[in-house]
Amino acid sequence: MMEKTANEQFTVPIGPQHPALKEPGSFRFNVDGEVVTGATVRLGYAHRGIEKATEGRNFVQNIYLLERICGICSDIHATAYVLAVEQLAGVEAPPRAQAIRILVAELERIHSHLLWVGVAAHEAGFDTLFMYSWRDRETIMDILEGLTGNRVNYSVNLLGGVKVDVDEQQKDTILKGIEFLEERTKHYLDVITKDAMFLQRTRGVGIFTRTQAEVLGAVGPTARASDVARDVRVEAPYGAYKDFPVNMITEKGCDVEARFVVRIRELFESYRLVREILNKLPEGELTARFPRRIKPGEAISRVEAPRGELFYFVKSNGTDKPERVKVRTPTICNMTSVVKLAVGHQLADVPMILVGIDPCFSCNDRAVSIDHHQHGREDWSMEELREYGIRFYHGHT
Amino acid sequence: MKLATMIGDVRTSFFRKPVTQRYPFERRETPERLRGLLNWNGENCSGCNICSMDCPAKAIEVIVIDKKAKRFVMHYQADRCTFCAQCVFSCNHDCISLDSNGWELAALARNAFAIYYGTEDDIKYVLAGPPAPDAEAPVEG
């Protein structure tokens, strides 16, 4: 039986299996009554060894492997990879292909933010907003299906270009869909900023000051909601963003409501961008010739995923298979903020804080922990790793 | 600060039909670019095998019976295919296309997913497998 002492602290586990999490991640919150007093996180439940798997496949096959790191931001992973490999090969995709690439990227951003609005509303207990925003998300899924051929994992990127073209009929469908979505998004902005009961769950919850955001290295809408102006599309425009500039959207609220508002305003920005791209699509071909063997070198690409800055490092060694692909996803930058912010809040606010960073656990399955005290070095051989594993698990049985 | 901001939506929905599509009784039109089951037209195939090299799921195998006479059989494993359409673009001779109506792909047995494309005789030849050792001409003693 349990013994209760005067300063008894429960540990409420959220995860790895929990209805609040759509993907596995293990959080432990020390709770005193309803107030959180401490938090820890363990990740890595969705680790699939993708970075290792890229080394056994050629550059073309890797596009599709890396696309499946995440279901919601699949296209942006492929775009980042393809930009890095094109840098290595010294080939630039034709302008029409670049424009179509960012068109699909913006459509994906719209889909991801609408998905997030629904999921965050569900976490707050506002199921009606969840149902309606996902109903409207079907519009963008249908647009993407008509344009690319699939609702998820669009696979539009090729090394050196894109697979699909935008004709007049596609353009009309997209514009009509965007118009409908803009009306609905205005309504959602109204709901989120004015609904009294929803604001009780979001206003003043999870305050993440600007200094904290800068020190903890937050990226994406989480940082922009704390008045940190970080957006890769604006700071280091890649692809066709040089021709179609993006406005930076920041909010000073620093709480969960500000994160909602930032994402909804980004939706409006994406609608504007989609219209602009469709109206000013440059003429030209869709692909450029691409060598099968890439000369040796290293390349970096940074892109703006719906959740923040996505970073790819690709190293080639002269064959048709990459030597190393390293992926750094935005959620891993924002995860520390959850652990820091949860302290002092009520238990009921914790899912809102967690969902406020838009966690994508399948993306951030690359957690590396370095034990400086024991070894003092930063790389281990396979033997050392194996010994450490045996010691770790024996010590924790 | 308003209360019940979604009341407008709720009121309209009460009198409207639900948006759910009652599949399989209702079926929407399939978009023409939908990436469905693979189709191979072997007339122009040169047996270069780039499609199977580039397939991320190793779902295609072009079996070469006779390269000079252009006798090829494509062994397509539909249960491995991810419908990415890379093969369509890798092929330099436009041999591959994805059928936009081939998306209802459920079957009761595994062998329904092993699809062979080619002429009838070629497929029979491939499926027969290598000749058994004692079917060769007996060695003269």
Next chain:
Amino acid sequence: MDILSDLFAILIFPSGLFLLIAGLLYEWADRKLLAQLQNRIGPRWFQPFADVTKLLAKEEVIPTGVNPYLFVGLPIIALAGGLTAALYVPIGGVAPAYSFNGDLIVTLYLLSLLTLCMGLAGSNTMDRFSLVGATRTLTQLFSYEAPFLLALLGPAIVAGSWQISQITNYTNGHWLVLTQPLGFIVVLIGLMGKLELPPFDAPEAETEIVAGALTEYSGRGLAMFRLGKGIEMVIGLTLVAAFYLGGVSNPLWFLVKTLGLLLVVAILQAVLARLRIDQTVGMWWRYGALLVLIQWLFMIGMRVAI
């Protein structure tokens, strides 16, 4: 003959089988209405029956560290309390099976017994989620019981009796929702708090504490708690309809009024977001009790004046 009619009342109608089936049907109606308001198809009519059948067919897992007698016994007590409460309430539009002076308090007590059993069931485990859920259930019980009871006493004061059958005789034809609107608002919201419907579903907030107090339950125990919730809904709706909406004098009026009330409850469920438990308590003890007291003062003032 007396024993037979007693048994009939307890086992078949109005309590017992009729009530269990009615509870499941009302649960279906609630889910279907909510789905229609959210622009989607809800479950088919036999869904709650299928749920209960499936649960009864599953193994009841008794976790370690619990008191097994309490674990198995609490759902039975909860269901029994709910079924007994129905004997004093005009379910189905017919007069209550039994009636005595003061049975309003007894009915409300038996309904609270259900919630209390759920709270105890949650405290009876070592599971973190159940403990937090049990705390929330009991907190919510303490906060809405008083305003809900006071709001139900409004018609009792006007009818001059503590007996449900006499109150319903008085309210038959008198639509007290018009003369005591504040009381109606409080009793409606109190009903939603009692049934733990959104926005007051913090005790079973799925996204925070899995299933609240009932997390450890499975199989038979969970089926009984679910049935208990269903019949609590029927009894609660009947009470509110009988007291405020002009009485339920025959089965047709019963259906119409309770379903109409269910529609209003479903609309409130759809448009309001979940409140945190501290916000629920704060709201009740500030606004709920205040509104009821104002209503009372008004009524007493009118009585004294007239």
